[in-house]
Structure formats: C-alpha cells, structure tokens
Amino acid sequence: MHLNTIQPVYFSPTRTSGKIVHAIAEGMNIPVNKEIELTYPTANQEITIRDTLAIIGVPTYAGRVAPTALERLKHLHGDSTPAVLVVLYGNRDYEDALIELRDWAKAQGFIPVAGGAFIGEHSYSTAEMPTAAGRPDAADTEIARNFGKTIILKLKEFNQPDEIPPLHVKGNFPYKENNPKTPATPSTVYELCTQCQYCIEICPTEAIELKEEIESAPETCIKCCACVKECPNGARIFNTPFTEFLFKNFHDRKEPETFI
Ligand SMILES: Cc1cc2nc3c(=O)[nH]c(=O)nc-3n(C[C@H](O)[C@H](O)[C@H](O)COP(=O)(O)O)c2cc1C
Incomplete structure (x- = not known):
C-alpha cells in the first residue's frame, strides 16, 4: 500500500x-x-x-x-x-x-x-x-x-x-466501568497567581474563569491537570490522595x- x-x-x-x-x-x-x-x-x-x-x-x-x-x-x-x-x-x-x-x-x-x-x-x-x-x-x-x-x-x-x-x-x-467523578478540582495558590489567564486559554473544557480569583468549575473540570502542569508560576495545584497512592504503588x- x-x-x-x-x-x-x-x-x-x-x-x-x-x-x-x-x-x-x-x-x-x-x-x-x-x-x-x-x-x-x-x-x-x-x-x-x-x-x-x-x-x-x-x-x-x-x-x-x-x-x-x-x-x-x-x-x-x-x-x-x-x-x-x-x-x-x-x-x-x-x-x-x-x-x-x-x-x-x-x-x-x-x-x-x-x-x-x-x-x-x-x-x-x-x-x-x-x-x-x-x-x-x-x-x-x-x-x-x-x-x-x-x-x-x-x-x-x-x-x-x-x-x-x-x-x-x-x-x-x-x-471497565467508568468511576463516578470526584467533585474536587485543581485550586489556585493566590500568592503565586499573577492572573495572567494562561490557564483559561489552555483548559480543554473551558472550566476555568477569572472571578475575584482564578477558579475551576467542578461540573466541567475533567481534572486533566493541564493548568497545573503549564502554569508559568506554579500557582495551580491539585491535591488528591491519588498522587501518593500512585507514587507508592506504581513506581516500577x-x-x-x-x-x-
Ligand atoms: C482523570 C484521569 C484519570 C487517569 N487514569 C489513569 C489510569 O487509569 N491509568 C494510568 O496509568 N494513568 C491514568 N491517568 C494518567 C494519564 O493517562 C497520563 O498522565 C497521560 O500521559 C496523560 O495524557 P496527555 O498528556 O496526553 O494528557 C489519568 C489521568 C487523569 C487526569
């Protein structure tokens, strides 16, 4: 071919x-x-x-x-x-x-x-x-x-x-059955956030908005962590117990x- x-x-x-x-x-x-x-x-x-x-x-x-x-x-x-x-x-x-x-x-x-x-x-x-x-x-x-x-x-x-x-x-x-979604979303470390809004630009589901501060909408956020990985100031974090679970169990x- x-x-x-x-x-x-x-x-x-x-x-x-x-x-x-x-x-x-x-x-x-x-x-x-x-x-x-x-x-x-x-x-x-x-x-x-x-x-x-x-x-x-x-x-x-x-x-x-x-x-x-x-x-x-x-x-x-x-x-x-x-x-x-x-x-x-x-x-x-x-x-x-x-x-x-x-x-x-x-x-x-x-x-x-x-x-x-x-x-x-x-x-x-x-x-x-x-x-x-x-x-x-x-x-x-x-x-x-x-x-x-x-x-x-x-x-x-x-x-x-x-x-x-x-x-x-x-x-x-x-x-495999899809698990129900968890309501938690990434959050903003306000002291580090400059409100540059880059996270808003790169969010795949338009789930981030600038209100008083940068916020994610729990209904639309897919927890992909694009905003966490790409924030130029390290101001977006996602606190999830999965981080430790993965680190402990899937190291090899x-x-x-x-x-x-
Ligand atoms: C909501 C969610 C669920 C995930 N589930 C799995 C999983 O079941 N198994 C796994 O090994 N990685 C899982 N991952 C990790 C991603 O598959 C992995 O980081 C992938 O490289 C992301 O692809 P991308 O960089 O193209 O977005 C998950 C990530 C997210 C955000």
Missing part, C-alpha cells in the same frame, strides 16, 4: 499523547499533515479523514479512553482509512482504553492497522511524589519511531486497507507495548 501522507490526531491536555503521535509519524518518514487537535473545544463539525494514514492518540482515564476525547472523536470519520491507535497512560495501567479506541475506530470507518500503549508522566505526578516523571523520554520516543517504521513495512505487504487482517490488542469487553517503570 502506498501512502502519501500521515494525519496526526490527538486529544492531549498534558501533551504526552501528542508527543508520541508525532514520534510515530517521524519514524514513518512520510510527509505529515497539520494535526487535528481535539484538546480544545471544537466546532463539532463532522470531519472525514481519507487518502492518508491516521495516527490517533488519547490519554487513558480510569482505564478507559478519556471521556472528553471520545466525545470529540465521535465527529471524526474514516473512509476505510488505515489508522494507528495509541493510548498514553501514567504507569499504572491502560486496562480497556486501547481496545475501546480500536472499537471506536472500526465503528467510525477506520481500519485499525496497529495499536500502542505508551507511558506518559501521570497527570497527578508532583515533584515530591513523582509517577512516570518526564515520560515519554528519549527511550520511549525511540520505541515510538521504530514502531512507525515497522508499521510502514507492514503496510507495504498489502495493496488495499481492507486486506489488512483484524487488529488484536490487549483489553476486555465489556469495558513500565515499558510501551505495541500490537501489529
């Missing part, structure tokens, strides 16, 4: 999914289209991706595809378009996220050709209690590039996307898994 372009697609509040999607694309050595970025609120326009190879990356939230990612992905369609499916997770587990993404892709008209589960710094990692800090790192990126190369070699064996055999990935159906380095 001959491919002229690669189409990156991702939802990536703390940017790890985006990094891996780009690293896989780099390894393919084919011109890369401008990414379809689903991290920020979109116009909910229906988009069909065709005549390209899509690489679609999302984070794992509670062992599933991040719900906001899934909502936005529903507007994306394939036309027997080959797709590489990637989930990022924070060194705990990705459980049913990758199989859910593969099933979504099939239902939307994509042909899954390869899948990957990569590790990204956990959204709840802190300097004092790190979990997967700094990942994906150089070793992960190298694995992603090689994965890209291998996918291209595999695709050369086929003339048409519909000749590609079904893709098997790890995970179960029915998927996990390695990326690929399915092809």
